[in-house]
Amino acid sequence: MATRGTHPAEGAPRGTVGHIPVLLPSTLNALAPRPQATYIDATFGAGGHSEAILAAAPGARVLAIDRDPAATALAEAIAARHGGRLQLALSRFSALEAIVARAGLTGVDGVLLDLGVSSMQLDAPERGFSFLRDGPLDMRMSAHGPTAADVVNTATEGRIAEILLRLGEERRARAIARRIVAERVRRPLARTLELANLVARVLGREKIAGRHAATRTFQALRMYVNDELGELRSTLSAAERVLAPGGRLVVITFHSLEDRIVKHFLRRRAAEDHGSRHLPPRPSRYRPSFTFVNPGPVSPQPQEIAANPRARSAKLRAAERTDAPAWPEDDHADEWPHLG
Numbered sequence: 001m002a003t004r005g006t007h008p009a010e011g012a013p014r015g016t017v018g019h020i021p022v023l024l025p026s027t028l029n030a031l032a033p034r035p036q037a038t039y040i041d042a043t044f045g046a047g048g049h050s051e052a053i054l055a056a057a058p059g060a061r062v063l064a065i066d067r068d069p070a071a072t073a074l075a076e077a078i079a080a081r082h083g084g085r086l087q088l089a090l091s092r093f094s095a096l097e098a099i100v101a102r103a104g105l106t107g108v109d110g111v112l113l114d115l116g117v118s119s120m121q122l123d124a125p126e127r128g129f130s131f132l133r134d135g136p137l138d139m140r141m142s143a144h145g146p147t148a149a150d151v152v153n154t155a156t157e158g159r160i161a162e163i164l165l166r167l168g169e170e171r172r173a174r175a176i177a178r179r180i181v182a183e184r185v186r187r188p189l190a191r192t193l194e195l196a197n198l199v200a201r202v203l204g205r206e207k208i209a210g211r212h213a214a215t216r217t218f219q220a221l222r223m224y225v226n227d228e229l230g231e232l233r234s235t236l237s238a239a240e241r242v243l244a245p246g247g248r249l250v251v252i253t254f255h256s257l258e259d260r261i262v263k264h265f266l267r268r269r270a271a272e273d274h275g276s277r278h279l280p281p282r283p284s285r286y287r288p289s290f291t292f293v294n295p296g297p298v299s300p301q302p303q304e305i306a307a308n309p310r311a312r313s314a315k316l317r318a319a320e321r322t323d324a325p326a327w328p329e330d331d332h333a334d335e336w337p338h339l340g
Contacts, residue, residue, distance in 0.1 A: 021048040021114060022311040023252055026298045030250045030318035033057035037109035040065065040100070040242070042093035042235060047074045049112055054082040063103055064088045065096065067142040092142075094234035100242045107244030113235065115228070116254040131196035131214040137189060139222045148221040152195065153188045157181045167229070167257065168220030176202050176217060192218075219255070232258060236265045237329040240289055243321040248293060250318045259297070259315050266290055266319050269327060287324035294318055 021027065027049060033039060036059040041050045044066035053062050064075060064086060075088035089099045093113070100108060137149035152160065157177045164173035179202050180189065189195055196214040200206045203213045223229060239249050249266075253259040269290040297315035305312045 021045075021052075022304070022308065022314045023298065023300055023316050024048065024052060026316050027112065027114075027250055027252065028052060028056055030293050030298070030316060031110045031112060031248055033060055034109065035059045037061075038063065038105060039110040039112065040096065040108050040239075041112050042096060042239075043112070043114045044071050044075065044088060045114065047071070047078050049114060050075075050086055051078050051082070053112075054078070054085055060085065062086045063099065063105075063108070065091055065093045065099060067092050069143065092231055094231045094238065096235055096238040097242055105242075107247065108242050109244060109247045111239040111243060111247070111249050113232075113239075113249075113251045115232065115252060115258050131192055131212055131218050134191055134193040137192055137195060139218075139225045141226050146225065148195075148225050149188065149190055151221060151224060152180050153184050163224045164217055164220045166220075167223045168216035168218075169256070170216040170220065172203055223257075229257060229261065232261055233265075234329070236262065237326070240269065240321070241326045245321055245323040247321045248318060249290070249321070250293075250316065252314055252316050254313050254315075259317075262317050263297075266292065266317060270319060286327050287322070289322055289324045289327055290319035291322060292319050 031039070031053070033053045033056045035057050037057060038061045039053050039057075041053065041062055041064040044050060044064035045068075047064070050062045050064050054060060062085060064071075066075075066088065067090065069090060071088060072090065075086060079086040079088075087103070089095075089102075091099060096111070137147060137152070139148040151163070155163070157180075160180055161173045161177035164170040164176055170176065176199055179198055180195075183189060183198060189198070195217070196212065199214040199217045200212075206213055208215075236249075236251075243249060251262045253262055269288060270292055271288040272292075294317070297317050299316075300308075300311040300314055
């Protein structure tokens with residue numbers, strides 16, 4: 001399951017309530033916060049990144065975004081410690097451009113995306129994200145919209161299988177979907193452990209390659225409920241439009257679907273699209289709107305993974321905005337994974 005943040009550790013920023021972000025030194029190095037500049041932390045979570053930016057850049061301002069109302073109290077505490085230089089918008093991060101406009105900004109100096117579910121959400125059984133703790137089968141990052149229980153109890157068998165295959169890359173998607181539909185005839189699936197145990201029975205074991213058998217199923221449902229890939233596609237293009245020349249985009253991903261979207265987006269915008277075995281490179285009609293900060297993705301060091309196993313799949317990609325106009329939002333969109 002894609003997860004950001006970690007458990008209590010020495011030296012954690014005070015605003016994180018004992019949680020520190022994955023790849024924090026690498027993130028600050030890539031974002032390069034400057035005094036008096038303005039940054040967007042589009043995935044506020046527990047506030048670790050926002051507080052680190054404020055501490056590293058005197059006079060800098062952070063506009064944070066999070067759709068989880070639980071972030072409000074943390075944001076207020078961090079703002080109080082840093083002279084009101086933090087402002088939180090409760091929203092999906094795909095609304096980035098509108099949020100920046102409402103704040104009266106014409107351009108920003110950096111945008112940070114730390115994708116996946118936060119440790120705060122994962123560790124709260126009542127949020128329904130975890131297959132290790134019993135709770136309602138919810139998985140919503142906000143309090144709005146259909147829950148994971150709604151999906152598994154109302155979607156067709158084919159749709160459930162498609163979600164698990166496309167978003168979870170679950171090889172046994174059809175078998176799991178078939179069992180879910182058979183089970184819900186007797187009674188609706190309402191609890192996280194009910195679903196986790198069902199998946200384990202279908203796959204014949206509780207652990208696969210050291211991970212819980214339900215990991216891919218829970219990842220897929222969470223991503224579907226929150227439209228995470230759609231949000232990411234929209235937000236990357238919005239970040240391109242709001243970044244000032246020289247501003248930096250930093251994205252931390254936790255699984256291959258997210259990373260593939262970010263990689264293709266940045267390679268196209270940097271005019272480094274080399275194609276693939278499925279699709280040839282396309283000549284671009286537009287000037288490069290980004291240049292790479294790092295030649296390739298940055299991964300956690302062994303010591304960080306040892307201290308926080310949740311960091312093992314993290315990848316950081318960073319690029320700097322040029323003075324070229326932003327590209328059309330839907331350019332090359334057919335290469336991005338989707339459920340259409």
